[in-house]
Amino acid sequence: MNLIGTKWKPLVLFHLLEGSLRSGILQKKIPGISNKMFTQTVRDLEKDGLITRKVFPVVPPKVEYRLTTRGKSLENILRSLDNWGLKDDQNE
Amino acid sequence: MNLIGTKWKPLVLFHLLEGSLRSGILQKKIPGISNKMFTQTVRDLEKDGLITRKVFPVVPPKVEYRLTTRGKSLENILRSLDNWGLKDDQNE
DNA sequence: GCAATAACTTACCAAAAAGTAGCATAGTTA
DNA sequence: TAACTATGCTACTTTTTGGTAAGTTATTGC
Structure with a gap:
């Protein structure tokens, strides 16, 4: 199950943290995400x-997405990635 | 600069932590990494x-790779990812 | 009865990523 | 002198990923 190695999964998860x-x-x-990639990503x-x-x-139709407990266990990683990305942007 | 969205970068970095x-x-x-991908990844x-x-x-030839300070700043994230991956494997 | 709506799915095509295999290097060793 | 070494480049092919556009649904509102 690759969370890493995919462009969109971390982003989707990040926005569901709240x-x-x-x-x-x-x-x-x-x-920047296309409809197709969005659907595919949430399905995955x-x-x-x-x-x-x-x-x-x-x-x-109305459809809602929510993190599972397992998804929430990624919170620290997702926030770390976000922070690191921000710091990083300043550097270049 | 995408660390995420790539399959090999985190792995390479992880092994250089020590x-x-x-x-x-x-x-x-x-x-599983091919010679080509390895070279390409370390170059990136x-x-x-x-x-x-x-x-x-x-x-x-002899070539050595080492983390920079900036690379080392990823240590927490890399170790978190590793831990999460291990936990995850047990779950399925 | 026709358009608009939200959330898809599918088919088709283009672009990007990755694998394979062969080549180069130049000293050391057999 | 010929093979071996560790590293990496390149050309070529295959695989994967992603975009675009069209179709589907059932109800509401004009």
Whole structure:
């Protein structure tokens, strides 16, 4: 199960740290991701057991994503990566 | 500078946490990496300023890689990733 | 009855990543 | 003199990844 080696998974997880999000909102928080990659990524994360996908049977559709306990166990790593990235940007 | 989104960089860095290593040794610590990817990865890491490459002018060649200060600043993240990976393996 | 909506899925194609295999180096050793 | 050594480059091919655009759904609102 590669978290590392993928471009989008860490980003998706990071944005879910604060709580669950609707599909469309989550996607908008990740500039540059295509619809296809977004769907594919959340599907993978669901299969990995890191997030849950909750579908509300309404029209138009409503779908929410939320971290599982296992997903939350990545919090430290995700925040560290974020911090390191910020520091790093300043350096160059 | 994407550390994340690459398969090999974190692995290479991780094995250098304990100190410098000769090229061949380092490569053997990473099963499955091809010679081409190994060279490419260390070149990238050098360009990123995370490792240094020291060439000894002998025959046959001797090359050593070592983390820079900046590379060492990733230690916590790398060890966290490693730990998380281990825990994770037990779960499935 | 037709468009708009949110969240996909699929098919098709282009681009990027990675594997394979061969070549080069130049001293040391057989 | 020929093979061996450790490292890495290059050309070529395969595999993987990703983008675009179109289609689907069922209800609401015009």
